[in-house]
Amino acid sequence: MLNPKLKLNPKIFNEDVEQVPIRKGFGIGLLKAGEENKNVVALCADLVDSTQMNLFVEKFPERFIEMGVAEQNLVTVASGMAAMGKIPFCSSYAMFSPGRNWEQIRTTISYNDRKVVIVGSHAGISVGPDGGTHQALEDIALMRIIPNMDVISPCDAIEAKKATLALAKTGKPAYLRLAREKTPIITTEETSFEMGKAQIYWMPDIGLTQVGIIVTGSLTYRAILAAKELEARGIKTKVMNLSSIVPIDVEAIVALAKECKAIVTVEEHQVNGGMGSAVAEVLAQNYPVPMEFIGVQNLFGQSGSPDELIEHYEMGVPSILAAVKKVLKRKIS
Amino acid sequence: MLNPKLKLNPKIFNEDVEQVPIRKGFGIGLLKAGEENKNVVALCADLVDSTQMNLFVEKFPERFIEMGVAEQNLVTVASGMAAMGKIPFCSSYAMFSPGRNWEQIRTTISYNDRKVVIVGSHAGISVGPDGGTHQALEDIALMRIIPNMDVISPCDAIEAKKATLALAKTGKPAYLRLAREKTPIITTEETSFEMGKAQIYWMPDIGLTQVGIIVTGSLTYRAILAAKELEARGIKTKVMNLSSIVPIDVEAIVALAKECKAIVTVEEHQVNGGMGSAVAEVLAQNYPVPMEFIGVQNLFGQSGSPDELIEHYEMGVPSILAAVKKVLKRKIS
Amino acid sequence: MTALSKEKIKEFEIKANDIRQSIIEMLVEAKSGHTAGPLGMADIFTLFYFHILKHNPKNPSWADRDRLILSNGHICPVFYASMAHSGYFPIEELKTLRKFGSRLQGHPHREYLPFVENSSGPLGSGISQAAGMALADKIDGSTMLTTSGSTSFDKAQDKMLTTSTKDRYIYCFISDGELDEGNSWEGIMFAGKNKLNNLIVIVDRNNIQIDGNTEKVMPLEPLKDKWSAFNWHVIEVNGHDFNALNDGVLEAQKIIDKPIVIIAHTIPGKGVSFMEHDYKWHGMPPNKEQGEMALKELKDMAFKIKNA
């Protein structure tokens, strides 16, 4: 069942569940952050509408900086603005920022300790028809390896809004990962969001949990659907939303592993180096258990509809079900 | 004892063991590769001597391309040359290549399937006095997450030479990680090197192995010293040289885990996302066991002598000893 | 320069019109993709595929072919349509654009469509790749030549760069927006250094990018001065005038000591009146209705050309 304490969207399992792109939540959050703090500025590399900065641009044109197609400049100018007390949010596609400005982010933002938020939109395979050059499948890894850099990957537009507002206040460099496609709304305004805190979104109605599913970002909905289906088939799981990849909630992850002794991770990302990899690092050091990794298996993406691609690259509900069954078997043997 | 089958350097434990920078082996290998195949060309971003391309430049000036301080251009020009049948080796410091041209490597080399070898010199904390902006601690992670990209991190100059020669022939994009400082010679010309093959360099004289130490790159010598010291104290270990990080030798790693049921990984790299993380991924999917990670714990480097820094960031022999003892305790409990 | 015959020009105009119609049809079918750039570049692609390029659609991997590097991969509808219309693959296949399993990926990918020289999409990397190809040709072509350098290193390097003996050109098509990218300027500086006169870059100077007009988003003017200051030979032409374009390329082929850029002034959305000059059509496909309007306009134009 949905964790009753978290006040998740009661209509989540309806056919007509509301669907909103995760990036849209960022746009709304940024506008709000701009209203709350006049030091918030927005920088964009020629993708204002795509990255949903348009709301901010309309309201605060004097705090918007158009960078053109220049991602290295995007983050280094932001570093300079942060040095003068601004709180810059820089947006582009995740493939190009952090893909094309990684060292500049490391040096001029993290090493330099300048409060800048890097916003990578169009992350994941669900970018769809644009194809493999535009589907960022490595950005979580790129960013979680930089010291002094938080990494947040919200599960829906509402969480994205909350994360944006939270990141405007932390005083620490951060990366915010966004997806392009419409995604069902999972949370509500009342659901809590806290940096460094993982939350259980789904749990068995009754009885012991057999497998822990840890998910981040846009696949959270599918993970919950899979859990519901498993429940119907008598397999009891918990679904943990790990939207805060850095800081990572070691305590909660280890507790889940201790409880289930089998973990499946789910992310729209390469399995190498991503969120699953971060979980594997935590468990190896604390409480090793069998794991299965749902994600892209060291391949490039391609054109197609988001759904086609998620199925093709084995990140859909059937693949999650299969992974849960596989890890269950490994646990027993 | 040293694995007798591998014909390792018999003088390895002498006080006056020969010491050669790993990058030097690349320089010698590149010259040889150039002699063997006239399509081999060398490109460098204003660091010819540092990256040891000077031998090649002297012998084959007509096949050397000076790029100036422009790392994005370095790899994209190489991609174009590869399209015309050249086999380009591109060198710079690991911080800047792949740090400053990551997306170009992904798109124009790996996605484009162009045979280019990216050579990242001055990787690791042992860069020393230049300080944190020049000590690449994330490059293994940056490169192992790109599909269609091999990643090799040799343990000494002799292995670096062999790796260079091997990479000139594979037909696949690759990353070669090199260190700046003099490093004791561990292998001999007779020691075998094979892409995708991990090898046991140290093993107990007799008796069962209690802990497996998996190491890559310049710390291999220290890992062997630690193993020798542990042997003297009655703790039996094996040391595996994982110079081939991609392709990774899943079979050998799993076999070691099954044998020892406790693993320590050792690398001059962030523990997040690096070689240890790759091992954790393999084990979580195949045979989870307790692990300890020797490496930089999510921090930036700083100025100092290589030895000072290796001790300070807890990658020296004492730290390896402590990690082995810790993992032994975890295994028992 | 030798002017193209009237018949030739008429032939090109018809081809370009066909290609524009194909672009509209594929985009309507795909329901996503880029419109303005492809329409604006249709005349240039036509001239290249049907006149300038040394290529063989029946033997695409012919070793001695010219190389055409498309840097701004997003305009691939015009690229694919030109290939189909010149015989690389059936025109019918254009309808698969951006669909799952299609060879016609949203941005060109040579693993799927081996006829493209380079996979692209991320902007700003094409000039460098083309420069690398041009340099490789110089190295191969120069092996037999003697040189004038002073030291032996200089001599060897001079030799490497002596005018290519390979009888082909590396053409690189880029957009104006991607001149914002530092990678472009690194490549431009490098090609200038190496005097790559076998490299001819065509800039689609259509004055738009995603967020608006280039001179507002990130001004490029004085663009000619920029290239000159980076040691290129600069030619400016009207990108819709076949004669001017052809003359530009002929002039470019005669330059011996510099790489050449042809700044081709184009109209984004060219040929469809309600799309022309409007940056909003950068990445928006026509819907069914808009597609029909566009096709009607193009067909009317075709009728006019044929009966002129």
Next chain:
Amino acid sequence: MTALSKEKIKEFEIKANDIRQSIIEMLVEAKSGHTAGPLGMADIFTLFYFHILKHNPKNPSWADRDRLILSNGHICPVFYASMAHSGYFPIEELKTLRKFGSRLQGHPHREYLPFVENSSGPLGSGISQAAGMALADKIDGSTMLTTSGSTSFDKAQDKMLTTSTKDRYIYCFISDGELDEGNSWEGIMFAGKNKLNNLIVIVDRNNIQIDGNTEKVMPLEPLKDKWSAFNWHVIEVNGHDFNALNDGVLEAQKIIDKPIVIIAHTIPGKGVSFMEHDYKWHGMPPNKEQGEMALKELKDMAFKIKNA
């Protein structure tokens, strides 16, 4: 322009000589580090720390200070020496350069030495950071001004960029070698767009980089034309002539519609005859013996200056 008095110039010459001596001493002690660039930039640093910069070594975080962004972090010996000689920290501390635990990291790190505005080392990112700072000042300074834009968006953007009311400058020191980097040109284009006349860049035009002379490794000429074509106001000066330098900065401060670059022609290794003009001293420190020779030459020069 108002010429500097003879006494002032003599004072600067003595300071610069002191700083050069410190540079040699720190490098001999450190046994690694960069020599040519720091010696070549000693005159410019002297003029800035002792004449041009609005700063307060006793209150380094004074909010209204000018900002000095060092882009090419490897020349930090001259940066540290200038700070020490102007009172930021004891001259004795210079001897800790590059040692474990020192505040004087091999490349400047503001976590260790808070007096530096930006950590640097990787080349080519300084102009952009300085441009970001200059832009922030424009935004803050412009809040009260009215503007002339046409749409409300244009008006707001104009307002943002109206001449800064903050009474300070953002200075950025860069090397010539780092003009190879695309990041530099992105920053240059951006500053030109935004007419950041509160940004003054000084290029250390010493004609060397690691692998040799810049015009061989990656030619930058015609350098002035490049900056002009990117919409900067360009000033060229002799980087060892205090009057010319000072005039250059005064001229720069009067420009109202463009960012300003001062191309300062310097001699790498300046002041130590056996190092001058030789690119091999880029990243090589003097050994003990070479250090003594260098110090002797500098001390002789100091004697001459004092007794002139």
